Amino acid sequence: MASRWKILPRIVAQSGPKHSASVIWLHGSGDTGPGVLEWINMVWKEEFQFPHIKLIYPTADLIPYTPNACQPSTVWFDRQQISPMVPEILSSVDASAAKLNDLVQNEVDSGIPLSRIIIGGFSMGGGMAFHMAYRYQREVAGCFALSSFLNNESVVYKKLRNVEDRSALPPLLQCHGTRDELVLFDWGKTTFKTLTDLGDTGLGVLEWIKMVWKEEFQFQHITLIFPTADPIPYTPNARQLTTVWYDRQQISPMIPEILSSVDASAAKLNDLVQNEVDSGIPLSRIIIGGYSMGGGMAFHMAYRYRREVAGCFALSSFLNNDSVVYKELEKLEDRTALPSLLQCHGTRDELVLFDWGKTTFKTLTELGVCGEFHEFNIFHEFNKKELQILQRWILDKLPPD
Template sequence: MQTITNSSSKCLGTVIFFHGSGDSGTGIRQWLKMELGEEFSFPHLNVVLPTAPARPYTPAGGALSNVWFDRNDISQNVPETESVKTMCENLEPLITDIVEKGVPKKNIILGGFSMGGCLAMHMAYRFHPDVAGCFVLSGFLNTGSSVYDAVQAAKIPVPPLFYAHGKDDELVHYDWGVNTYEQLKKLGVKGEFHSFDNLSHSLYRKELDLVKKWITQQIPE
């Protein structure tokens, strides 16, 4: 699993940014740079952009694709597959490596775009509830997701959540994002939701500026 890293000279923490389906760490890095006009980086934080392994992907007719997990359909109304849990477990060495290099879990933020945002929620709320925060850009959870069960059963305060979604998203419908955020909020997750008019399934400079500000609030320089 290739990992692209933007390194800070004075590292206080790490942001892990998971790309969407069919993309790569290199691809999302270039896309972020194109939208921002500069690297998605922080003076005091490292940014890690892993690449999902290629695997058969059911919505693509079983063709190989760089996706974090398989799913039966791009829809809220299908069951989660076991591959979600498997991928979270496969990413444990990445978290362990960061911690062993001196970054405490409380200074790690997990997030991503689309499928990557979904993965980030599973990672943060099911497996690593002691991280600093979670951000989701144009993502969603399946109805009855195991993430909801994990949040409800949590014994410690769960990470805060930043959520952003375009109102004209043609792939991950806006109401899926709203429903996901509202369900997590009802279960006690503290966070903020940002919606954007005329934004389809894409990244947008304004939302990236907002998420960068939010990340810096969670782990101040």
């Protein structure tokens, strides 16, 4: 198909004779493709290249840019100001997206499938990459954004909320400086949090673990299973379909659980556990755990449904203050054989407060659960030290035969 516009001016860096993948790197406001390439080479101290990957650095068109007194600037879109609090000028975003779609199609026409293309960028370029990867080209291999953000009411979020199956969304790499004075760190962090809170997947958490661990997180004698929850209407997300293990009125330990929603997921997870048992793995050789809401679901599985499992872990997780988990444990006459618990939590967590996790651990141990609790100076996330503790704990509970 013929392009409606001339393909954007761009500079290409390719070290091998033939490429089998492409990376499209979008510059920040007022910069150019050659400019960002020179900056990368200056920081990298040598040519930043891959023998099998073509690096493409396009340059945005000159358009009037409001934060620059409406002077013509090489920017991917106009905006009223550099702030997540103002609405997007969607017509401006979409004008650049149309030209970038042509650039992507040019790579596809040359034999590079979307699954071998990554789109990313720096500053405004990363903002544009969010739109490309999560609105227009969701089949790409990934998206990266360096020192970037989305507006609080971005159409990207709205479009993603309407996607029923988010399991195949492009993985995201986001980096941000804590001392950034132009694009504040909290703006980037909020963007990442919102994108991931739209509903993670089994594949998503696996990719995150790999990113933190820097290599494959695996064991020779253990199968790691990363299931994805069904998309269901999720009240904290305006009842939009979201891959969550259960619905809740809000993210708080002060409100009652919606037990019917918890039990619906538990029934499916019980089938998953039974499948392992039927394949020859005894319950005593199975661990159930998770991150955030996944850890909350793991509490129900290990201390209500599958008390014979070898252990339970919960990272950045909590139970409601009047959880049925507590009530069912109180009814047990013999609590000596309950699954061991590993719980970890960031002291700076702003989504699932540290005290919520600490209170959950305290209540469970008072009810007879034996476990260990580790705290870290991090936000709602996990780090490599936490994964190292988890690795050690898993091997302790599930040693090789």
